[in-house]
Amino acid sequence: MKTILHKADSRGHADHGWLNSYHSFSFANYHNPERMNFGVLRVLNDDTVSGGQGFGQHPHKNMEIISIPLKGDLEHKDSMGNTTVIKEGDVQVMSAGTGVFHSEYNKNKNEEVKFLQIWVFPKTQNVTPRYDQISTRDLATKNSFYQILSPEKTDQGVWIHQDAWFSMGDFDAEITSTYTLNNPANGLYLFVLEGEITIEDQILQRRDAMGLWDTDHINLTAKAASKILLMEVPLA
Structure with a gap:
């Protein structure tokens, strides 16, 4: 990774x-x-x-x-x-x-x-x-990522003309979650809206971001109540 x-x-x-x-x-x-x-x-x-x-x-x-x-x-x-x-x-x-x-x-x-x-x-x-x-109120699930955007017109959330998937997460403290990429060739751009998380031994706080690639999944842990936006996008 x-x-x-x-x-x-x-x-x-x-x-x-x-x-x-x-x-x-x-x-x-x-x-x-x-x-x-x-x-x-x-x-x-x-x-x-x-x-x-x-x-x-x-x-x-x-x-x-x-x-x-x-x-x-x-x-x-x-x-x-x-x-x-x-x-x-x-x-x-x-x-x-x-x-x-x-x-x-x-x-x-x-x-x-x-x-x-x-x-x-x-x-x-x-x-x-x-x-x-x-x-997205009816899509939201507590303590797990839920999709809000994809390339598919019939999929959950809105759709765009790109092979990208966006997900939101609203996590309680000490919750660990996994996100699996829809396409392992894509990259992930993770943006912390609120709170504090740990990912790959790195602490991210409010409005910090991390790009990740060359992986098919990520694991993260919320150190405090946290809200996260995940953007899975093609790298080229």
Whole structure:
């Protein structure tokens, strides 16, 4: 097994007043040639948006864009005619394909919204743009990983145009869990949302991340109550 460690305080950071964003990979004014991507995982931004503020209408093309709200209500509008609100427990996906415009705003004026913005390179270019969102509340299982995204339209969670699988885990302290890769040729990017875990004799705390590859499974132990996002992606 090979690994790479990305501690929370090693991420890029941009504070725009209305937007406080931490970048796991190079993004906008943060450029680190050693942190461009993890396989097809191109962007992992940890965003906090002030009340009533947000991203004005802007374009995307040939990218799978996943949003995972952590707190508050995020309003989405796009050129496909969708106007929706996503909140904690939801997962949103937009296949930009041939091109789409969208905006994202904090729907509430008196509280911030926190969400993860994730971009994945697609395996097929110039697909017809599409949008979807689901609630994961009925999928969630305590003390084990549960799938929220896959390549299959009929599988659990949302789907994208890439051979990737995302899973979430909500673990009590001292629980040990195993994740088995759907494709051993893939890599895993593990992101600790809350808590503290041990994996491969490495302690990971809140917002720490680790990339792992050349393995068909991982074992981890929660040292405290922990929430984890696992992203299994092709490495090329």
